[in-house]
Amino acid sequence: MKNLIKVERARHSLSQTDLAEKCGVTRQTIYAIEKGKFTPSVILAFKISRILSISIEDLFIMEDKDFRI
Known part of the structure; x- marks a missing residue:
């Protein structure tokens, strides 16, 4: 990701x-x-996105390789 x-x-x-603080x-x-x-927990991802005033979807980009089964 x-x-x-x-x-x-x-x-x-x-x-x-x-x-971090x-x-x-x-x-x-x-x-x-x-x-x-390291992939953050959902809670940490929400904290980071709120602090940076950007949506999680815009902050974290999933790649095709992340969906391999």
Whole structure:
């Protein structure tokens, strides 16, 4: 799953640490999500999208490979 967190953070002048503190997670968690190494829980995805004022659908992009069975 791809995401636009890094782009949206920059738009809001937030560092990874700033976003992490607002979400109640570590900076490493935000880093891992941005790099696609970790998929956030639904609750965390909602928190991030609300803080960045963007819908979850616009923030997280599902790829065809994510739907393989």
